[in-house]
Amino acid sequence: MANNLLTPEELSALAEGVNDGTIPVDTGYNTSARVRKHDLASEDSSLGVNVASIDMINERFVRLFRLGLLEMLRSSPRVNPTHVQIVRFGDYLKDLRAPLSVNVVRMNPLRGYSIVVIDPVVVFSSLDSFFGGFGRGVGELPSSRPFTPTETRIINMILDVFFRSLKEAWSPLIEIDFELVSSEINPQFAQIADENDLVILTRFETEGGPQTQGFIDLVYPYSSLKPVRDLLRSRVQTGDGNEESDNQWRDDLGNAVDSASLEMRVLLGSFEGSFKTIENMQAGDVLYFKKPELARLLINDVPAFDVQVGALGTQTAVQIDRAVIPGMQ
Incomplete structure (x- = not known):
């Protein structure tokens, strides 16, 4: 243990001087500098990712996803996106209960892995619709129950429509290719990030039939979108877009209308x-x-x-x- 440089009497005198004001304490360098508390163990959540842009991508995705499900199921389930949330991965996982269809996905060229989580209600409602039913869901399932080969086939069909729709929704910004890495029924096994890492969560609420409300979650690691945050700011149409981008959007809309098929x-x-x-x-x-x-x-x-x-x-x-x-x- 190091020896004290001051004697007990000197330390006592120094403390008394600070207390009675005879010894100034506001001296030194940069005494007027403004400081902000920062936790080095915590990831900053204000790194510039434009959440409003993700919302707009999701809206475009939902329109495409509905059409894809209509073609696949011959029925039109309701799909509504919730607002994008930035949450800690551990906080997200603790609200999930197995069994779920948890799919780990690589979205090239984005960094890291993402997950697509499908509620069993969506799986069984789609299964019923696919075979000519009315989109009925299923009750509570045992947490260890795996999906059957037929149910897995339906999940893969849903994922195929999901990936195609999301690829097209992102295409005005960047071309994304999807690679399904693994599938689980327990979300605890899909460790795409540490518990304290931030993720970007979008929940798509679905309704495929009577009393069949379910959800599909899309979860990006926050770090995966950092390389494209400038694109999210500049190239997604917002209400305050510049004249050049507005004209481009108007031309694209006109071309889409001109090429529409009519009977x-x-x-x-x-x-x-x-x-x-x-x-x-x-x-x-x-x-x-x-x-x-x-x-x-x-x-x-x-x-x-x-x-x-x-x-x-x-x-x-x-x-x-x-x-x-x-x-x-």
């Missing part, structure tokens, strides 16, 4: 009949109706033009005579 049908005529007549109709019956002067061209079932029906070469064709919708020529 056009020609209605040659119509007739009215009683329910009994229609009920007794069979192959070989002849239906009579008055031929109109002009046929009607419908665009997505909306009357648009009156047309003349004829032929051009070997093809049946129509020639537009007049517009039905005001403003169309």
Whole structure:
């Protein structure tokens, strides 16, 4: 143990001088400097990642994800994103209960690993819809129950739609490729970060049928988005975008509208009949109706033009005579 440089009497005199003000204590270098308390063991959560930009990416993702699920399940479950949260990974894990479909994912070129967590309610509701049901969910499951091969197949189909939709949602900023690394049922085994590390959490709340509210969580390590934080600030459209980006957004929107696919049908005529007549109709019956002067061209079932029906070469064709919708020529 080191020896004291001052005697007990000198230390006592020094303390008395500080207490009665005879010895000044506000001397030294940078006495007026403003300081801020900082915990070196804690990761800073104000490193510039634009959470509002992540929200906008999620909104774009949800639109694409709904369409993908509609194509897969032939039903349209509700999917609503919650606001992005920055939380400690340990705090997130303690609220989860097995069994869950916990999928560790590498999102190249982002650093580290992310996880996609799917509630069993979503899995069983999708399974029921896929086989022609009404999207019913499932009750509480034992924590150690694994997913069957059929359930795992449904999970992989959901992940495929999820990855494709998220890839397209991120594409205006950066091209991302997804690699499924592993799958677990216990979230404690998916250690993509230390307990005190910050993660970016988005929960997508789902409803696939009666009383089948579930969720899908997307969790990024906070550090994985640091390399792209400048992109998140500058390239995602926000309400205060500059004129150049607004014009680009307007051009992209116009191009998307111009390339939209529309169905056009020609209605040659119509007739009215009683329910009994229609009920007794069979192959070989002849239906009579008055031929109109002009046929009607419908665009997505909306009357648009009156047309003349004829032929051009070997093809049946129509020639537009007049517009039905005001403003169309």
